[in-house]
Amino acid sequence: MNIIKRNGKEVDYDGEKIIAAVEKANNEVRERYRLLPSQIKVVEEKVLRKLKELDHEAGVEEIQDYVIEAIQQEGAFRVATIYTVYRYKRELIRKSNTTDDRILTLVEYDNEEVKEENSNKNPMVVSVQRDYVAGEVSRDLTNRILLPQDVVEAHKTGVIHFHDSDYYVQHMYNCCLVNLEDMLQNGTVISDTMIEKPKSFLTACNIATQCIAQIASSQYGGQSITLAHLAPFVDISREKYLEEVRTEFRENGMDEDEEKIRAIAERRTREEIKHGVQTIQYQVTTLMTTNGQAPFITVFMYVDEVPEGQVRKDLAMIIEEMLKQRILGVKNEKGVYITPAFPKLIYVLDEDNMTKDSEYYYLTELSAKCTAKRMVPDYISAKKMREYKKGDVYPCMGCRSFLTPDRFSKEGEKHKYYGRFNQGVVTINLVDVACSSGKDMEKFWKILDERLDLCHKALRCRHERLLGTTSDVAPILWQYGAIARLEKGEKIDRLLYNGYSTISLGYAGLYEMCKYMTGKSHTDPEAKPFALAVMQRLNDRCAEWKADENIDYSVYGTPLESTTYKFARLLQKKFGKIKDVTDHNYITNSYHVNVREHIDAFTKLKFESDFQKLSPGGAISYVEVPKMTDNIEAVLSVMRFIYDNIMYAELNTKSDYCQVCGFDGEIQVVSDEHGKLVWECPNCGNRDQNKMNVARRTCGYIGTNYWNQGRTQEIKERVLHL
Numbered sequence: 001m002n003i004i005k006r007n008g009k010e011v012d013y014d015g016e017k018i019i020a021a022v023e024k025a026n027n028e029v030r031e032r033y034r035l036l037p038s039q040i041k042v043v044e045e046k047v048l049r050k051l052k053e054l055d056h057e058a059g060v061e062e063i064q065d066y067v068i069e070a071i072q073q074e075g076a077f078r079v080a081t082i083y084t085v086y087r088y089k090r091e092l093i094r095k096s097n098t099t100d101d102r103i104l105t106l107v108e109y110d111n112e113e114v115k116e117e118n119s120n121k122n123p124m125v126v127s128v129q130r131d132y133v134a135g136e137v138s139r140d141l142t143n144r145i146l147l148p149q150d151v152v153e154a155h156k157t158g159v160i161h162f163h164d165s166d167y168y169v170q171h172m173y174n175c176c177l178v179n180l181e182d183m184l185q186n187g188t189v190i191s192d193t194m195i196e197k198p199k200s201f202l203t204a205c206n207i208a209t210q211c212i213a214q215i216a217s218s219q220y221g222g223q224s225i226t227l228a229h230l231a232p233f234v235d236i237s238r239e240k241y242l243e244e245v246r247t248e249f250r251e252n253g254m255d256e257d258e259e260k261i262r263a264i265a266e267r268r269t270r271e272e273i274k275h276g277v278q279t280i281q282y283q284v285t286t287l288m289t290t291n292g293q294a295p296f297i298t299v300f301m302y303v304d305e306v307p308e309g310q311v312r313k314d315l316a317m318i319i320e321e322m323l324k325q326r327i328l329g330v331k332n333e334k335g336v337y338i339t340p341a342f343p344k345l346i347y348v349l350d351e352d353n354m355t356k357d358s359e360y361y362y363l364t365e366l367s368a369k370c371t372a373k374r375m376v377p378d379y380i381s382a383k384k385m386r387e388y389k390k391g392d393v394y395p396c397m398g399c400r401s402f403l404t405p406d407r408f409s410k411e412g413e414k415h416k417y418y419g420r421f422n423q424g425v426v427t428i429n430l431v432d433v434a435c436s437s438g439k440d441m442e443k444f445w446k447i448l449d450e451r452l453d454l455c456h457k458a459l460r461c462r463h464e465r466l467l468g469t470t471s472d473v474a475p476i477l478w479q480y481g482a483i484a485r486l487e488k489g490e491k492i493d494r495l496l497y498n499g500y501s502t503i504s505l506g507y508a509g510l511y512e513m514c515k516y517m518t519g520k521s522h523t524d525p526e527a528k529p530f531a532l533a534v535m536q537r538l539n540d541r542c543a544e545w546k547a548d549e550n551i552d553y554s555v556y557g558t559p560l561e562s563t564t565y566k567f568a569r570l571l572q573k574k575f576g577k578i579k580d581v582t583d584h585n586y587i588t589n590s591y592h593v594n595v596r597e598h599i600d601a602f603t604k605l606k607f608e609s610d611f612q613k614l615s616p617g618g619a620i621s622y623v624e625v626p627k628m629t630d631n632i633e634a635v636l637s638v639m640r641f642i643y644d645n646i647m648y649a650e651l652n653t654k655s656d657y658c659q660v661c662g663f664d665g666e667i668q669v670v671s672d673e674h675g676k677l678v679w680e681c682p683n684c685g686n687r688d689q690n691k692m693n694v695a696r697r698t699c700g701y702i703g704t705n706y707w708n709q710g711r712t713q714e715i716k717e718r719v720l721h722l
Helices: 015-028 036-051 060-073 078-107 128-144 151-155 178-186 201-216 232-253 260-285 308-329 363-373 380-388 430-437 441-466 510-518 528-549 563-576 601-611 634-645 709-717
Strands: 001-004 011-014 158-164 175-177 188-189 194-196 223-226 299-300 344-347 378-381 420-429 500-509 550-559 621-625 647-651 670-671 676-680
Touching: 001 563, 011 178, 015 036, 015 060, 015 078, 015 420, 015 647, 036 060, 036 128, 036 621, 060 201, 078 128, 128 151, 158 194, 158 441, 158 563, 188 201, 194 260, 201 260, 201 550, 201 621, 232 260, 232 308, 232 528, 260 308, 260 634, 299 308, 299 500, 308 363, 308 709, 344 363, 344 634, 363 634, 378 380, 380 441, 420 441, 420 563, 430 441, 430 563, 441 500, 441 528, 500 528, 510 528, 510 647, 528 550, 528 601, 563 709, 601 621, 676 709
Parallel strands: 175 223, 223 299, 299 344, 344 378, 420 500, 500 550, 621 647
Antiparallel strands: 001 011, 158 420, 175 420, 188 194, 378 647, 670 676
16 A cells, blocks of 8 residues: 655555654653553554545545544543644654755755756846745745645646746736836836836837836736837927927028928937837846846737827837847847847738738848847737737737737727736646546546646635735836726725636646557647647636636646756656656647657648637747748748748747857757766857857747756757758
8 A cells, every 4th residue: 555755756555654653752741641552553553444445545644644533542642742743843844944955055056956947047146046035935935824735735746837836925916918008108106206208219218118127026927018109209209309400400590491301300210219229128138127037028019009100100110120139139248249038029910011012021021030040029920810819919928928808898999908917827737637547538537627626726826816915015017007007005806807817727748648648649630639629628617717707717828948847857756757758858838749740830830720729828839940041031931821820929040159169050959978968069069058158949938048957858859840
């Protein structure tokens, strides 16, 4: 008979351990209150009988409850009390040691798990360490006090993943679409200082970046802004320059030639656009939030988001400048232009920029060049998005989390997206569901529903943690326009219901799930219906919860970063190494085609589009491509295919630089003499990560600070699709 230890490991039942523990408690009371040796043996026998009657394998805590009950049945209440106190003390020591050890190894830079947890955080930096230390304390409180123990245990054993538990103590949401229009047009407040409506484009850009830093410090996920909200300020600057130039002409006794005046004013306006965009790019890259990283900011670029006329032309100029500056890149410490991680860029493909004779095709060509050089922008198909989102086109929150069309706007009104947010994410490990079923299909569906019930319980915890939060906890969000304009002291509760915000049921490992249950990849026509049926079940359950609770639950294609390694290790521990299922140090993100599977770019995107439709809470597809700077037409052909076939996709190119020899090709992943995966310059053999710049797309965002061994193996094993 097996029992389950606290670390999730199954071991044989050992009655001698119970006897030894009871004897220890027995020896601490006066002799007249002690159990006889024969009674201690009876205690162990009663516990054993209890365990044999169970229909499940017991955990340590459950066994200890039976021990206390059996001691009390023998009338040794003082022994039972000592045993209970000893148990409680051991639990406190165990938990405090776990947290203390993690913190000490973290600050000494000796925690392998934390070192490469986030590819955009440098764990050597004290501000990052400070955030991690606070996170460990928060996680400890969360696990001991705030979350139900079945949720904690499920997260610990990799059955589910309760995302960002290190921020759960605080009343924070995940990600959002910033209502920059409200903040700029109506003014905002930063650090108790009134910021009025800007009187120029450059000032608007400055204010926008300050807002971004404040917002990012008040949440734990990504945030998105649109350049459309900055576009109206271009004409304000233009009018200012027109007046300045006219004055200069008059003061210098020159004829007021309106054509010349407008040409000079336009030149100055374009120069200001250049400086404004540069402000956004460099401030976003160099700003640091309170959690020790650059804001996870996404910039949305869609000319049709504003009305035709001057404001649309101005928006096109901003987009053009944004793309040109990203193509250039930013300088590293050696003064060499490299690929920055942020801001992430999204470019919308639509009728007026998809053909060579369309008005804004020059922007599409520039986007293709930018993607080939710097991996961004990513692409949204306006055509497909209108199909999926009730005719609307809008950005995701951060890398991929999409809002659902709102349910609170009156009929005929435009749907509201900016100023809305996501409450949080819990991910189900589909590989664990499959392996736990032993390939029994009936058992699979039963376990899936049980795990979804557990995910629902965990998501309710996220929702209820936000309930009752007052606007005062983050004034920039709730009082000064980023999300809302609530009164001081007002609760945010109404923004948690009726479709204002979403809450996400994530999923991971659809490929491995299919491989285990059917023996085939989900790209196989025989296995695909099963994969789609599982996706539909996730959507059906979200629809049930939404109907019952008026909360917008939504299925979300989880971007696993460090969690892919965690899941893989726990699966191997629990089920051993199963070929093409648990035998790698990562599992496949969401619905994606497995990275090792040979498939061409167009077939992959077309296949994944069916699954993207079933991830309304967010998902992104990608194709892995070689260096494309000399083949822009191929990039454009992929973009045209995206426009016709899939809502949201990206091209994963390579953008590396070796500081030792100046090599700017692809830096490789190789195994060192100990079997560890390391990065190596193929030109000079440099393996010092401090002397190279590597940029890879890992979870929707570009990562630049390296990855754990699981993710590094996944990167190494990616096959090209083009």
